[in-house]
Amino acid sequence: MQGVAIIGAGQTRYGDFPDLGVKELFAQAYFEMLRSVDRGLDPGMIQAAYIGCLSAGGGFQLGQLAPLLMGHVGLPGVNAVRVENACASGGYALFNAACAVASGKFDLVLAAGVEKMRDVSSSKGRYWLGVSGDTEYERLAGSTFAGIYALMAARYMHQYGLKREHLSMVAVKNHRHAVNNPKAQFRREITIDQALKGAPVAYPFNVWDCSPTSDGAAAVLLCSAKMAANFTDRPVYLRGFGAASDYLAIHDRDSITGLAATRKAAAEAYRQAGVSPREIDFAEVHDCFTIAEILAYADLGFCEEGRAHHLLEEGVTQLGGRLPVNVSGGLKAKGHPIGATGCGMACEIFRQLRGEASEPSRQVKNARLALSHNVGGSGGTAAVFIYQGGGQ
């Protein structure tokens, strides 16, 4: 298996951009990625492109979005394909781009994601998201993702003594992290009081427990490890990548205080990387709802099941702690443009591992190994990646 490195990464700011369509968003991320390649790159060398997007069908372009976007940036002939697993679409773009390089068939492959969520009515937006759960057993019964994750949170509270305050601690932490991230949608701190008193959504969630709807795009360029030195002295290696699925409907699952898809994907990523969870220096995890970050801690091996909220109490996962999580602001505050999210995590990690965080104040110090974690829907799919930098 051919080794895989990241040699460039780019990302739009996430947010509300009524004047930008998917083509423009994608182009912004793509060209920022190109500019980030230390020794430059002839774009014609890019051989394949995997593009994550859920809502391509929302009135604009249902089919063949991938070649359309590549044609828009001047690369019409590249082998381009859209991959879709709801909110994990970007993670699966990255996973399959990594497989394509690992196969030896390609040496330079783009992994990207894009989503335009803010130009449709909120009811249409909710429809899109809802149909990533189980249509027959969940959507047609009226449930939403907020409702489904709220069930998980309520169960976790019952079973492990999680308090409402712990959920808010995730929101407060991630908002604080986002303040110095120019790519983040919400660059403002919130207090624990604010976070506790937002407008109700679905018990125990209020609005501060929920990630926003966002427009945005992200792109990373994968290169075979053997060729990476042609383009940079500071590649970031993709040491392990795993992906797994689960039943979409949560009533089919053995447990709802963790995501089996995450656990399986993480096991594969750790196995391939030959790394243990203790060695991870920082992580970007899928906090679509505050409980999702809490579930991720144990699912990724950062603590034992049921102990996740203690990491929050001890400040372990804040910037400056032993294992900072979502220093970008996470989905909660950086934003969550569905298809882009998984690749945006890789973009953040690429920069952090090279000591190039956008603001020195939010640079994770002395990091060598990082992890990203991208979930589809309520855990129907998950993809986990382990990255290694060459030091800062």
Next chain:
Amino acid sequence: MQGVAIIGAGQTRYGDFPDLGVKELFAQAYFEMLRSVDRGLDPGMIQAAYIGCLSAGGGFQLGQLAPLLMGHVGLPGVNAVRVENACASGGYALFNAACAVASGKFDLVLAAGVEKMRDVSSSKGRYWLGVSGDTEYERLAGSTFAGIYALMAARYMHQYGLKREHLSMVAVKNHRHAVNNPKAQFRREITIDQALKGAPVAYPFNVWDCSPTSDGAAAVLLCSAKMAANFTDRPVYLRGFGAASDYLAIHDRDSITGLAATRKAAAEAYRQAGVSPREIDFAEVHDCFTIAEILAYADLGFCEEGRAHHLLEEGVTQLGGRLPVNVSGGLKAKGHPIGATGCGMACEIFRQLRGEASEPSRQVKNARLALSHNVGGSGGTAAVFIYQGGGQ
């Protein structure tokens, strides 16, 4: 790069099945595939699944269709993802499943496709297809795929002396081939007179020049070449696989008497396989419209550009000819359930190369090498595969 073999294949009949949803169609193809594995297989050994589908959003399930389908057949934990490139979605499922095995990360990977086209209004169906062309330059201007391929046909007629009769010869040939294929949607011969006198669609096309809307599913199981002998003595090897894109809008292309995406994908497949077009014994090509099969002949290297219709005149591409094309009936008569088509071609070739055509009368004799060719939209994408059997 790890060698790739096909060890099982299954397919529903293509047609109009108001009593079957995507889950049921997928399950039919999947379980037929399982039964076709000579020495049987513990389904739990399947590690990943790539599922091609375009219209997952059509009221049923927009996101995470792939894990939903795998959960339905009892494999919820498999790493499953949907890949989409319009009518080539099945081909890209196969391509990426092949990359996944070639990478060495997996040894047993499912490639499948499914589409449910016949349970929505015909206007909605046309909408789906239309948004696989270029939305801004083609769909919003009112063009359809029939109209776009008709432009290609008209240009080919002008430039190379193609007659209206040559288009009909494709339809007559493929309908004749489908008669003995129990999986085909239209199992009836048509005469050249009938084919010339169908209801007009878009000049020069009439209804007999157009593939139908179809429900259906297909599945093939890929295995690393080194493990194939555990499951069968008669694997079919995937010797080469190529895929490429082009501008979606045909006004951007240098030529419309051929598809650049096909030519590029074919060049890569031939290169990888170390095979020349002359060595191909039979082929399944993408005849979504009659002109598409004619364009494919030269694009795949079966003849020089502009000479394709002479192959029809000489009977080269009919069953019994030197290079039979679409012995299954092709998209025209076997049917064209968008996401399934590319995998259905692989299913047909798997059986033919093993001497297991459903009816002896339609068995291609003494074949060793075969090719399949799957196109997205009007040539925005294409995937080409070269298969080698072990003899019959």
